[in-house]
Amino acid sequence: MTRITRVESLKSDLGVADLVDLSAPQLNEGEVLARVERFALTTNNMTYAVYGDALRYWNLFPAELPGHGCMPAWGHAEIVESRSSEVPVGTRIFGYFPLATHLTMRPTTVTSRSFIDGAEHRTGTPQVYNLYELQPQDADPRLDSLTAIFRALFITSYTAADYLRERDFFDAEQFVISSASSKTAYGIAYCLADSPAEKIALTSARNMDFVKGLGHYAEAHEYADLTAVDPGRRTVYVDLSGDGDLRRRVHEHFGDQLAFDCLVGSTQAEGFPEEDASLVGPAPVFFFAALQLDAYKAEGQSRAFMQRYRRDEREFLERVGGPDRPAIKLVEHAGLEDAPAVIAEFHDGSTDPVAGHVFIPNAG
Ligand SMILES: NC(=O)c1ccc[n+]([C@@H]2O[C@H](COP(=O)([O-])OP(=O)(O)OC[C@H]3O[C@@H](n4cnc5c(N)ncnc54)[C@H](OP(=O)(O)O)[C@@H]3O)[C@@H](O)[C@H]2O)c1
CATH class of the missing domain: 3.40.50.720 (NAD(P)-binding Rossmann-like Domain)
Structure with missing residues (x-):
């Protein structure tokens, strides 16, 4: 049976996080198991935690430990088990994940570009947080890391x-x-x-x-x-x-x-x-x-927006991630063991702004 490791934050002191070991539940019909390839942490993830109750980020991935919440992060994953006819094993996705090795999901509204995780508890936040973009198989790990850091x-x-x-x-x-x-x-x-x-x-x-x-x-x-x-x-x-x-x-x-x-x-x-x-x-x-992105979607402007956005994001990433202008230096962490220390740094503000922290949870 697949073992899952997850990082959970103590709500009463967001500088403290603990690793939890869980067994993956049996998939029900319509569900998939995603294996998280990489995710990034920046101060923004701390703010998700700070706003965890006010903006309901804690709803997205219910925590196991009492008094804890699962801080969300942006990253890439691959479907490794599937009981959904529309999302087969091997599908790669980009979206919102807990700081974890795996996530059980229930794909709904599947299109050629994306799906929504329709798991029951994923309510109360804007829709963009439940949307997963399908990704090409031929990933460029450096570009994936920069995307995980900068997309949101x-x-x-x-x-x-x-x-x-x-x-x-x-x-x-x-x-x-x-x-x-x-x-x-x-x-x-x-x-x-x-x-x-x-x-x-x-x-x-x-x-x-x-x-x-x-x-x-x-x-x-x-x-x-x-x-x-x-x-x-x-x-x-x-x-x-x-x-x-x-x-x-x-x-x-x-x-x-x-x-x-x-x-x-x-x-x-x-x-x-x-x-x-x-x-x-x-x-x-x-x-x-x-909310601005949800508004573009409601007005039917999402596609046009994303077209111009992607072009301009690429230009920005080339500038900040390029070798001659080191606004960002990737710091890759194998496994999840470093996560509590990195979270503590974000919490107390001692983090180096040039460091781009990326976790590869299933490595190491
Ligand atoms: N409204 C939205 O929709 C939205 C979306 C995305 C992000 N955001 C927000 O934008 C903010 C920046 O996020 P980011 O990920 O871009 O940050 P980041 O790159 O990780 O920025 C780190 C910087 O934040 C300041 N800082 C961080 N922690 C601190 C602390 N504990 N005490 C004092 N200063 C601290 C320091 O800047 P200085 O020394 O320059 O002060 C530090 O260099 C976050 O609050 C995030 O939630 C909002």
Whole structure:
């Protein structure tokens, strides 16, 4: 019988994760067993955990251990057992997985390009999280790793830039972007290249050199030096940090010149952001890429969107993953044993922004 190893996070302290050993349940008619080839971890996965209750990420893969949740991650897998006539053994897929060696799934709405996992518990989240894209057999492991790291992040950068572009960038003369060393943040700066407004980075002291080396920002400042940014220019704040104190300082510093506050990330938040009635200026608007993608689907625009997206994602990956511009260095982990330590680093913020952590759960 197949043994499954899975990483489960302690909900009361998301820096703690434990490995669990399980036996794979017998497949019922219509189910398949996916063997996870690789998945990536970034701060975004921590945010899934931070929002686990508020946005129902914990529903997707029920945990075994009491008080624990399964942090989701993006990756590739191969179907190794099947009781579904539409999804045979050998099918490769890309989508959302627990940090695990295997996942039992129930494919529904199978097309030539994708299927939906219709397992009963997968409710309460946007549909994109239940969608699995069919993949070619001739995988390029490096491209697969980069895709696992960047797909959910760059699609957010891309759709956030679309969102701002559709609103004429709120006539911004500058974009001020926090947690500027994060992949989602520098992806946004990259996607906003068609706006003449300057992209200004806010980051921590330890990540300043990395941010300056990226080449996506006109200026970079430490959080403590926010007042060095020109308050006389019309500003859009693109918030990846989710830090409430920083938000307050940004609103006070730019005052009437703050045209829009776009809350995209929560690298430094402990929970879903709460309303702050005392905030000066425009209330933050949460930008949720998954809902934007569901909206494209509802409008019948998914295919057209994905066509242009894939072309532009490839160009971005060539730039950040190319040998001459090392914005990302792949760090591959065989097995799942390193996962708790890597999660602890993301939780305390000590991770190196250049490291792209990829796990090969069935290796080693
Ligand atoms: N709204 C959406 O639809 C959506 C979709 C995808 C991602 N996101 C969000 O975007 C954010 C960035 O994700 P990512 O995966 O791109 O991040 P990442 O590349 O792993 O970024 C790491 C950076 O985040 C900051 N950071 C991380 N942990 C921290 C901690 N504990 N304390 C202080 N700073 C910390 C540091 O940046 P600095 O030193 O520069 O602050 C660090 O270099 C996440 O919150 C993610 O959930 C949102």
